[in-house]
Amino acid sequence: MAKLKPNSAEARDVLFHLHSQTNPDLHAEVGPLIMTHGEGIHVFDAGGKRYVEAMAGLWCASLGFSHARLKAAAAAAYDRFGYYHSFNHKTPDIAIDLAEQLVALSPIPEAQAYFATSGSEATETMVKLAWVYHAARGEPGRRKVIARDRGFHGSTIAAASMCGLPRMHREFGLPLPGFLHTHCPDPYRGMRPGETEADFVKRLAGDLEAMILAEGPETIAAFIAEPINAGGGIVVPPKGYFAAMETVLRRHGILILADEVVCGFGRTGNWFGCQTVGMTPDMAALAKGLSSSYFPISAVLLGRPVREALAAMNRAGELFGHGFTNSAHPVGAAIALETLAVYREMDVVAHVRAMGARLKAGLQAIAASSAIVGDVRGEGLMIGVELVADPASRTAFAPGLKIGGRFDATALENGLIIRAMGDTIGFCPPLIIDETGVDAILDLTARTLATVEATCAGRTGQAAE
Numbered sequence: 042m043a044k045l046k047p048n049s050a051e052a053r054d055v056l057f058h059l060h061s062q063t064n065p066d067l068h069a070e071v072g073p074l075i076m077t078h079g080e081g082i083h084v085f086d087a088g089g090k091r092y093v094e095a096m097a098g099l100w101c102a103s104l105g106f107s108h109a110r111l112k113a114a115a116a117a118a119y120d121r122f123g124y125y126h127s128f129n130h131k132t133p134d135i136a137i138d139l140a141e142q143l144v145a146l147s148p149i150p151e152a153q154a155y156f157a158t159s160g161s162e163a164t165e166t167m168v169k170l171a172w173v174y175h176a177a178r179g180e181p182g183r184r185k186v187i188a189r190d191r192g193f194h195g196s197t198i199a200a201a202s203m204c205g206l207p208r209m210h211r212e213f214g215l216p217l218p219g220f221l222h223t224h225c226p227d228p229y230r231g232m233r234p235g236e237t238e239a240d241f242v243k244r245l246a247g248d249l250e251a252m253i254l255a256e257g258p259e260t261i262a263a264f265i266a267e268p269i270n271a272g273g274g275i276v277v278p279p280k281g282y283f284a285a286m287e288t289v290l291r292r293h294g295i296l297i298l299a300d301e302v303v304c305g306f307g308r309t310g311n312w313f314g315c316q317t318v319g320m321t322p323d324m325a326a327l328a329k330g331l332s333s334s335y336f337p338i339s340a341v342l343l344g345r346p347v348r349e350a351l352a353a354m355n356r357a358g359e360l361f362g363h364g365f366t367n368s369a370h371p372v373g374a375a376i377a378l379e380t381l382a383v384y385r386e387m388d389v390v391a392h393v394r395a396m397g398a399r400l401k402a403g404l405q406a407i408a409a410s411s412a413i414v415g416d417v418r419g420e421g422l423m424i425g426v427e428l429v430a431d432p433a434s435r436t437a438f439a440p441g442l443k444i445g446g447r448f449d450a451t452a453l454e455n456g457l458i459i460r461a462m463g464d465t466i467g468f469c470p471p472l473i474i475d476e477t478g479v480d481a482i483l484d485l486t487a488r489t490l491a492t493v494e495a496t497c498a499g500r501t502g503q504a505a506e
């Protein structure tokens with residue numbers, strides 16, 4: 042902390058503020074990057090430097106950082122009703138409108154919407170509802186949850202247990218018992234030499250079934266998956282993956298939970314990610330794009346069988362013992378309703394498909410003239426670029442080289458914010474991005490890649506694990 046000016050905002054941040062997903066010692070050394078405001082797809086730091094925010098913050102600010110209609114909706118909502126809740130039969134009126142609209146959009150038939158305030162709460166709520174579902178149907182022993190390696194489902198205890206990322210477990214002695222992980226369906230890293238995509242899918246479904254049989258189907262409540270993994274490195278499953286997995290899961294009476302926290306609301310070129318990948322969930326968790334993150338609001342969509350089980354469980358007059366103070370918050374509901382209205386008016390699905398195609402084609406063109414791009418993958422405006430030492434053999438860079446981190450730092454210098462997940466560079470810009478914005482990302486990416494490539498010339502890689 043010696044370098045930071047005493048009593049500066051940087052020094053005060055280091056003293057008083059514990060950051061998420063940040064190394065404490067390193068933070069004390071380098072200090073924070075202080076952001077002050079946003080304009081469209083751009084954000085500005087305290088020194089006035091402008092950045093293209095190609096990650097929409099944390100995969101969430103789909104309408105950018107200064108949307109006039111969302112600001113106005115928030116102001117009007119605060120003017121009318123600063124707070125109310127959904128406990129004990131009460132509800133703010135506007136939450137009914139939002140629930141109705143979500144049900145109309147829902148990929149799950151005859152759904153109801155349950156509101157919470159974060160993605161983690163939404164994924165954990167799905168777990169509790171899965172337990173209720175089975176208990177109400179006479180199978181209280183079904184408690185285990187199968188998640189996947191490299192999945193991300195949040196930071197609270199069960200949500201973190203469902204994550205398939207060691208960094209979410211290491212400090213905390215997680216996962217909790219009963220939270221299991223099957224393979225990540227990553228064709229680039231997971232397919233064996235000579236294996237076709239169809240063979241790969243068959244193997245993944247076979248290994249899932251072997252796990253279910255070894256654990257005992259009567260002990261397993263649910264399977265959870267992001268349609269396209271976000272934080273695990275933007276992994277698009279191979280064709281037929283969810284169909285094959287679901288055949289196994291249905292055979293054993295296991296509920297299917299979609300984590301749509303990132304993929305929902307147009308991100309992948311459909312309203313929901315499950316529509317892009319052919320997944321047919323029993324419940325879905327929504328957050329982020331629901332309000333473009335202008336308010337901490339999330340939701341669970343639950344289908345009729347789960348609703349009926351919940352009602353049956355409480356038939357003796359008991360109540361659903363679950364809820365958050367800010368569930369169905371009227372200001373959050375108003376902002377989410379306005380966000381949905383903007384998505385409809387901009388025809389978010391068509392717009393994302395067009396902008397996503399331009400971004401992906403541009404990144405593929407950059408990759409074609411680069412010696413260190415191994416894979417460009419993604420759907421809609423959710424694209425990953427995996428950097429490797431040798432594209433021909435898919436040999437990864439030695440982790441110690443921190444090539445992804447180097448790309449991140451160089452991009453930042455160039456005024457571009459991306460997300461390095463290991464050596465995979467994530468692009469997940471606000472959905473309002475236009476051709477000019479996409480081209481700006483491509484220019485800055487090409488420039489950043491050229492610098493990084495020059496620094497790793499002659500470095501030898503190391504085979505991926």
Ligand SMILES: Cc1ncc(COP(=O)(O)O)c(C=O)c1O
Nearest residue numbers: 159160161193194195271302303
């Ligand atoms: C796929 C996915 N699920 C759940 C979450 C957790 O959301 P939150 O941080 O709002 O709890 C995230 C957060 O990034 C996510 O990416």
